[in-house]
Amino acid sequence: MDVALLFIQMFNGLQLGLLLFLVASGLTLVFGILDFVNLAHGGLYMIGAFICASFTFLTGSFVWAVLLALPVTAIVGIVIERTVIRHLYARDHLDHVLGTFGLILVLDTSTHLIWGPAGVAVPLPAWMDGRLELFDGVVVPTFRLLIIGTGLTIAAGLFWLVNYTRLGMLIRAGASNRTMVSALGIDIQTLFSLVFALGAVLAGLAGMLISPITEASIGMGNEIIITAFVVIIIGGIGSMKGAFIAAIIIGLIDTMGRSFLDDLFKIVMSTEAAETSAPAVSAMLIYILMALILALRPQGLFPPKVR
Amino acid sequence: MAKHRSGWLTIAVLLALGILPPIFLWSGQAFYMDLATRLVILAIAAVSLNLLLGYGGMVSFGHAAFIGIGAYCVGIPSYHATYGEFDVIATYSGWFQILLAVAVSSLFALITGMICLRTKGVYFIMITMAFAQMVFYLFVSLETYGGDDGLVIDTRSELPLVNLDDPLQMYLLCYASLIATILIVRTIIHSRFGMVLQGAKDNNERVVTLGYNTYLYRLTAYVISGALCGYAGALLGNFTTFISPEMMDWTRSGELMFMVILGGAGTTLGPVLGSMIFILVEEVLSHFTIYWHLPFGIMLIVIVLFIRGGLMGLVTGRTN
Numbered sequence: 001m002d003v004a005l006l007f008i009q010m011f012n013g014l015q016l017g018l019l020l021f022l023v024a025s026g027l028t029l030v031f032g033i034l035d036f037v038n039l040a041h042g043g044l045y046m047i048g049a050f051i052c053a054s055f056t057f058l059t060g061s062f063v064w065a066v067l068l069a070l071p072v073t074a075i076v077g078i079v080i081e082r083t084v085i086r087h088l089y090a091r092d093h094l095d096h097v098l099g100t101f102g103l104i105l106v107l108d109t110s111t112h113l114i115w116g117p118a119g120v121a122v123p124l125p126a127w128m129d130g131r132l133e134l135f136d137g138v139v140v141p142t143f144r145l146l147i148i149g150t151g152l153t154i155a156a157g158l159f160w161l162v163n164y165t166r167l168g169m170l171i172r173a174g175a176s177n178r179t180m181v182s183a184l185g186i187d188i189q190t191l192f193s194l195v196f197a198l199g200a201v202l203a204g205l206a207g208m209l210i211s212p213i214t215e216a217s218i219g220m221g222n223e224i225i226i227t228a229f230v231v232i233i234i235g236g237i238g239s240m241k242g243a244f245i246a247a248i249i250i251g252l253i254d255t256m257g258r259s260f261l262d263d264l265f266k267i268v269m270s271t272e273a274a275e276t277s278a279p280a281v282s283a284m285l286i287y288i289l290m291a292l293i294l295a296l297r298p299q300g301l302f303p304p305k306v307r
Numbered sequence: 308m309a310k311h312r313s314g315w316l317t318i319a320v321l322l323a324l325g326i327l328p329p330i331f332l333w334s335g336q337a338f339y340m341d342l343a344t345r346l347v348i349l350a351i352a353a354v355s356l357n358l359l360l361g362y363g364g365m366v367s368f369g370h371a372a373f374i375g376i377g378a379y380c381v382g383i384p385s386y387h388a389t390y391g392e393f394d395v396i397a398t399y400s401g402w403f404q405i406l407l408a409v410a411v412s413s414l415f416a417l418i419t420g421m422i423c424l425r426t427k428g429v430y431f432i433m434i435t436m437a438f439a440q441m442v443f444y445l446f447v448s449l450e451t452y453g454g455d456d457g458l459v460i461d462t463r464s465e466l467p468l469v470n471l472d473d474p475l476q477m478y479l480l481c482y483a484s485l486i487a488t489i490l491i492v493r494t495i496i497h498s499r500f501g502m503v504l505q506g507a508k509d510n511n512e513r514v515v516t517l518g519y520n521t522y523l524y525r526l527t528a529y530v531i532s533g534a535l536c537g538y539a540g541a542l543l544g545n546f547t548t549f550i551s552p553e554m555m556d557w558t559r560s561g562e563l564m565f566m567v568i569l570g571g572a573g574t575t576l577g578p579v580l581g582s583m584i585f586i587l588v589e590e591v592l593s594h595f596t597i598y599w600h601l602p603f604g605i606m607l608i609v610i611v612l613f614i615r616g617g618l619m620g621l622v623t624g625r626t627n
Contacts, residue, residue, distance in 0.1 A: 031429070037429050037432065037433075039561075084608055084612075087612055088611070088612075091611075093366065093428060093429045093432060094360075094366050094432075094568070095611050097366070097368065097432060097561075097564070098561075098564065098565060098568055098607065098611045099607075099608055099611040099612070101558075101561045101564075101565065101607065102604045102605070102606070102607030102608035102611065103604065103608060104558075104604070105600040105601070105603055105604030105607065106600075106601060106604035106605060106608070108600065109598050109600040109601040109604065110601065112598065113598055113601070222557070222558065226436065226437060226440045226557060229433045229436065229437060230433075230437050232433075233430060233433050233434060233437065237429065237430065237433075276450075276451075279448040279450075280445055280448045280449060282448075283441075283444035283445060283447065283448040284441045284444060284445055287437055287438060287440070287441035287444075288441075290434070290437060291419075291422050291438075294422055294425065294426065294430075294434065295422055295425070298425045298426045298430070299426075299430075300430075
């Protein structure tokens with residue numbers, strides 16, 4: 001096995017993991033505090049990507065586009081929360097699932113109406129589009145490095161926000177006892193809107209960051225949302241730390257599995273058998289991992305203490 | 308009174324389903340016959356899901372996986388019978404294919420159910436969904452069977468007495484299967500087993516205290532439901548003669564769940580009524596605009612927000 005290739009794949013895995021974390025953190029935040037299952041979270045990821053694409057063509061700069069698209073995504077999130085989500089908080093999880101399922105259809109079709117059926121490629125400025133030689137033989141795209149940097153910064157920022165600010169204190173208090181928080185005179189509706197908007201921005205940002213690599217496309221959210229669910233199930237639903245660790249694990253395992261599993265299989269079986277079975281097994285790898293972890297710990301790795 | 312009303316409605320709807328489609332076919336409207344066949348097959352899947360969702364309180368978000376497994380259990384043996392290799396399973400025999408569909412779905416339900424049922428609430432919803440997605444990606448990665456693009460079934464299952472290439476016989480088989488599925492689920496619900504299952508839905512602790520191992524009851528219900536749904540998948544594969552991973556995409560599971568809720572979970576006719584409305588609305592809306600998912604999505608949201616207890620709830624005046 002090639003060491004440089006191994007390093008590059010680890011790098012890609014880390015990048016996937018951090019993107020997953022951006023999506024999963026919003027999901028786990030919304031679930032932890034609002035006790036709300038949001039299937040349409042992937043829709044915000046998609047909307048973020050498309051808005052960013054439009055702004056890129058309008059302003060001619062990807063960086064400006066991201067900065068402008070973030071508040072717009074937040075507004076979309078708040079509108080969705082006010083019109084639909086808010087009325088579902090008091091219902092059971094089944095209604096959450098069905099309501100947000102309807103929302104997905106609305107978001108996907110609206111995107112289709114506004115931006116057309118084809119995907120939109122997002123051009124990068126030249127200074128982001130290059131490659132960087134980290135050390136001997138290991139060359140990585142600058143933009144992926146940027147995604148990793150952004151992801152780590154956001155993760156640190158979220159950690160600070162949740163643990164060391166007043167808002168974070170309210171978020172943690174809201175997660176463990178909602179009624180008590182509102183009894184203490186906190187405007188719980190505004191807190192909920194804020195948390196939902198924060199989740200929307202995080203998912204939107206992930207969509208914006210991936211759009212130059214894969215282009216913005218309809219249904220992109222429906223693909224990542226399941227993996228994000230796997231992440232928060234493994235991490236323990238509602239736990240930010242769990243979401244981070246699980247996202248990195250999933251990102252690494254998925255990427256490594258796809259690139260190295262056939263080599264690994266070739267050690268124990270014939271080349272032909274390895275080449276047919278490896279893609280199938282690597283496609284299922286993260287789900288097998290999820291099943292294993294749940295068989296041992298049904299509440300995930302880091303279940304929040306009070307629920 | 309309310310109970311009578313829903314009883315008569317059930318009989319009326321099921322009779323209409325038995326009589327109307329053949330009349331459509333004889334009057335030259337083969338298209339409606341196709342629509343009715345798809346409807347009846349989906350209704351079988353919805354009835355099987357209702358056993359879990361409506362009576363057992365288990366919100367399975369992965370039922371499309373069983374449909375896919377069932378359909379591939381028809382497609383794969385048929386593929387090998389045509390193109391060689393894998394002689395052990397290569398056959399057009401309907402008995403073998405259907406038995407395989409039911410067996411594999413049951414096994415998948417048993418293994419995943421053992422893990423899923425250790426969890427509760429939202430974990431259960433997400434895990435069933437994730438396992439279904441696992442099967443989805445498994446079939447996407449199987450290049451032999453078309454991967455993403457799917458596989459055309461050249462020859463339908465060969466069964467004694469029925470010829471599945473004949474639309475009327477195909478429909479009657481599906482219709483008879485629907486009636487049988489409804490009767491099976493009804494029998495289960497009214498048995499001691501069903502009582503325990505429903506009791507565990509309402510108050511698990513109390514039933515556990517009475518000495519029942521509710522985990523085993525739920526697991527059994529999960530396996531039965533999976534087997535029935537796998538059977539529906541075998542019918543669907545035969546009907547469309549085309550199978551692809553798209554059949555088990557998680558949005559399909561969502562649609563299936565919606566049929567049950569729309570019609571009314573925990574009622575005999577609910578899932579059937581739900582799939583009827585679903586298919587009809589889909590058909591009508593997609594006729595008008597390619598953007599039909601938009602009004603459809605809005606309709607789903609409005610129903611969740613305002614109509615509780617489903618259509619059967621409206622009929623019987625009982626809302627959950």
